[in-house]
Amino acid sequence: MGRKLLIDKVNVPDIETYEVYRKEGGYRSVEKALKTMTPEEVVEEVKKSGLRGRGGAGFPTGMKWSFLAKPEGIPRYLVCNADESEPGTFKDRYLMEKIPHYLVEGMITSSYALGANTSYIYIRGEYMWVLHILEKAIAEAYANGWLGKNILGTGYNLDLYVTCGAGAYICGEETALLESLEGKRGNPRMKPPFPAVKGLWQSPTVVNNVETIAAVVPIINDGGDEYAKIGIGKSTGTKLISACGNINKPGVYEIELGIPVEEFLYSDEYCGGIKNGKKLKACIPGGSSVPIIPHFLVCKTAKGEDRLMSYESLADGGFATGSMLGSGGFIVYDEDQCVVRNTWNLARFYRHESCGQCSPCREGTGWMEKVLYHIENGTGKMDDIDLLWDIQRRIEGNTICPLGDAAAWPVAAAIRHFREEFEWHIKNPQLAQTKNYGLVAEKVFEIAQ
Amino acid sequence: MTTTDQKIEFSPENMQLVKRLMGEYPEGKHKSALLRILHIAQKQFDGWLSADTMNYVAEVMNLKPIEVYEVATFYSMYFTKPVGKYVFDVCHTGPCMIEGAEKLCNHIENRLGVKQGETTPDGLFSWRGVECLGACGYAPMLQLGDSFREHLTPEIVDQLIAELKNKV
Ligand SMILES: Cc1cc2nc3c(=O)[nH]c(=O)nc-3n(C[C@H](O)[C@H](O)[C@H](O)COP(=O)(O)O)c2cc1C
Ligand code: FES
Numbered sequence: 001m002g003r004k005l006l007i008d009k010v011n012v013p014d015i016e017t018y019e020v021y022r023k024e025g026g027y028r029s030v031e032k033a034l035k036t037m038t039p040e041e042v043v044e045e046v047k048k049s050g051l052r053g054r055g056g057a058g059f060p061t062g063m064k065w066s067f068l069a070k071p072e073g074i075p076r077y078l079v080c081n082a083d084e085s086e087p088g089t090f091k092d093r094y095l096m097e098k099i100p101h102y103l104v105e106g107m108i109t110s111s112y113a114l115g116a117n118t119s120y121i122y123i124r125g126e127y128m129w130v131l132h133i134l135e136k137a138i139a140e141a142y143a144n145g146w147l148g149k150n151i152l153g154t155g156y157n158l159d160l161y162v163t164c165g166a167g168a169y170i171c172g173e174e175t176a177l178l179e180s181l182e183g184k185r186g187n188p189r190m191k192p193p194f195p196a197v198k199g200l201w202q203s204p205t206v207v208n209n210v211e212t213i214a215a216v217v218p219i220i221n222d223g224g225d226e227y228a229k230i231g232i233g234k235s236t237g238t239k240l241i242s243a244c245g246n247i248n249k250p251g252v253y254e255i256e257l258g259i260p261v262e263e264f265l266y267s268d269e270y271c272g273g274i275k276n277g278k279k280l281k282a283c284i285p286g287g288s289s290v291p292i293i294p295h296f297l298v299c300k301t302a303k304g305e306d307r308l309m310s311y312e313s314l315a316d317g318g319f320a321t322g323s324m325l326g327s328g329g330f331i332v333y334d335e336d337q338c339v340v341r342n343t344w345n346l347a348r349f350y351r352h353e354s355c356g357q358c359s360p361c362r363e364g365t366g367w368m369e370k371v372l373y374h375i376e377n378g379t380g381k382m383d384d385i386d387l388l389w390d391i392q393r394r395i396e397g398n399t400i401c402p403l404g405d406a407a408a409w410p411v412a413a414a415i416r417h418f419r420e421e422f423e424w425h426i427k428n429p430q431l432a433q434t435k436n437y438g439l440v441a442e443k444v445f446e447i448a449q
Numbered sequence: 450m451t452t453t454d455q456k457i458e459f460s461p462e463n464m465q466l467v468k469r470l471m472g473e474y475p476e477g478k479h480k481s482a483l484l485r486i487l488h489i490a491q492k493q494f495d496g497w498l499s500a501d502t503m504n505y506v507a508e509v510m511n512l513k514p515i516e517v518y519e520v521a522t523f524y525s526m527y528f529t530k531p532v533g534k535y536v537f538d539v540c541h542t543g544p545c546m547i548e549g550a551e552k553l554c555n556h557i558e559n560r561l562g563v564k565q566g567e568t569t570p571d572g573l574f575s576w577r578g579v580e581c582l583g584a585c586g587y588a589p590m591l592q593l594g595d596s597f598r599e600h601l602t603p604e605i606v607d608q609l610i611a612e613l614k615n616k617v
Contacts, residue, residue: 075475084583085580085581085583086581087542087543087544087580087581087585088543088544088581088585089583089585090583090584090585090586090587093583093584118475124583125484125488125524125526126526126538126582126583126592127583128488128595129595129596159473161473163473163481163482163484163485164484164485164488165484165524166484166487166488166524166525166526166527167524167525167526167527167579168523168524168525169580169581180484181481182478182480182481183480183481183482183483183484183516183520184480184516184519184520185519185520185523186523186524201475201478242585242586243586244544244585244586244588245544245547245585246547250585250586250587250588251586252586288542288543288581329585331543331544331585333547337547341546342543342546342547345541345542345543345546346542346543349542349543349580349581352580353580355523
């Protein structure tokens with residue numbers, strides 16, 4: 001059994017209440033930080049821990065915090081990104097729903113480290129009931145003196161509020177989130193200036209994922225060095241993985257970074273193997289935006305080494321043969337699934353979610369969706385595959401925010417690894433219309449395991 | 450954008466909540482509360498945002514009406530046309546698709562007898578396919594008001610429809 005730091009206590013009865021949470025050792029990190037450490041020392045511990053952002057990009061959190069500008073007389077803000085909209089990702093919701101005080105505690109300790117006196121949690125509008133859970137936890141924290149003025153008699157003041165979106169994946173992108181938090185449309189901003197210099201209301205701001213902020217709690221309680229002992233290389237600590245698709249046990253799991261993908265996928269402690277005794281066809285290991293990899297590259301790298309659940313190992317081989325840990329949304333496809341249909345579906349997602357500011361993304365996502373729809377429905381042409389390749393290449397890197405890349409990568413990876421399946425759809429238009437499962441359902445080729 | 454005849458005014462409880470939410474931001478930054486206030490308005494005023502409702506929100510928040518319109522039309526959870534009393538938002542993104550979301554959509558379409566985006570003649574139900582709602586491991590699923598219904602089957606959906614009909 002791996003060590004669990006974040007969701008260890010989710011099954012303790014009534015852990016969502018303040019009394020039980022506190023009795024189980026909650027809010028110790030706030031006591032320790034506010035009473036015995038300077039804000040700089042807290043940042044230093046986070047640096048030592050090697051913690052990397054859990055929202056998708058994996059940027060070192062301590063370094064991000066140290067970039068925060070500190071001009072005299074201007075407020076600084078900490079904003080928690082609880083927008084969680086990347087297909088395949090449902091880990092933040094689990095944490096907030098089950099053990100809301102964990103996030104509240106992390107927000108207090110982190111706000112102290114950054115010198116923020118007002119902080120916000122921005123949660124996606126669809127999680128309205130979770131917003132109410134958080135508001136209740138925050139009210140309890142105020143009532144017990146963990147928020148408000150002069151916390152624990154240390155002179156530190158903090159107000160914490162929750163606000164919400166209203167259905168827009170793009171608001172997970174940090175600058176779009178800030179626009180939305182200012183009560184506007186979620187159009188990403190040009191960077192620079194980065195939020196660390198000009199963020200919320202043009203003030204220095206740190207935006208961190210829910211899980212990143214929660215991880216600050218054990219880092220402060222046990223020390224950054226202890227945290228860094230867990231994991232492998234630059235992938236330190238534990239990570240929440242939300243697993244879904246054709247597996248026996250979909251759900252949210254906390255893993256020690258660095259366990260073999262094979263163990264995660266097949267052991268009963270985690271996914272429990274492929275459902276209905278079927279074979280693995282492909283996997284998207286880090287949320288819909290990261291490249292899909294075919295079965296033979298899931299548990300092993302192209303070099304034949306064991307693939308591990310870590311930032312580095314999942315990316316081993318680059319885009320040619322690797323993928324990314326991303327947000328930890330682990331999507332598994334069995335032999336009956338159609339890659340073309342899935343790629344079309346995801347292209348539709350990105351078209352729907354493009355904010356429309358940048359032409360390559362606005363036009364390109366719609367174009368890719370149409371071409372993929374034709375291939376999937378038996379009206380595609382052989383040239384369409386190269387056309388798709390060309391479109392995705394022209395989107396990537398040519399947009400204000402990375403949504404363009406996120407839309408381009410899944411299409412590129414699907415063509416790179418499953419070109420025959422696209423060709424089969426085009427050569428067998430009749431079959432492609434009646435059978436959605438492509439080559440495998442037709443047993444045109446066998447999947448070797 | 451259509452208008453309604455209904456008198457538009459927040460209930461006393463909602464007005465109190467709206468005031469509290471505007472107070473959660475620094476002086477002059479209360480526009481930040483707009484998204485949450487629009488959710489409250491939509492819930493109180495028949496499940497959608499008419500031009501009158503948006504103008505009212507603008508007035509309460511001391512914003513220009515355009516500031517409200519441009520937000521209301523950007524986010525997919527706001528409706529700017531009337532919808533049924535109950536709206537089924539069925540997730541049809543990848544992970545839900547492979548667990549049968551499309552079949553579920555077809556089933557709902559047949560049961561209700563209306564296409565996505567339309568409302569049943571009795572004004573009770575609308576449905577639409579939406580993108581990932583963060584419940585991918587509990588698929589297929591739909592959102593109804595503030596709650597998620599997960600691990601759905603056609604039978605569960607039929608039961609849900611029957612229950613909602615009985616409530617009226
Ligand atoms: C299109 C898009 C969507 C994103 N969605 C989310 C999200 O839902 N949650 C999140 O934490 N980060 C999301 N991110 C990443 C954020 O921009 C940002 O990097 C992150 O919140 C930083 O926090 P971290 O360093 O703690 O990971 C998204 C990025 C992009 C480009
Ligand atoms: S794909 Fe349906 S909830 Fe995520």
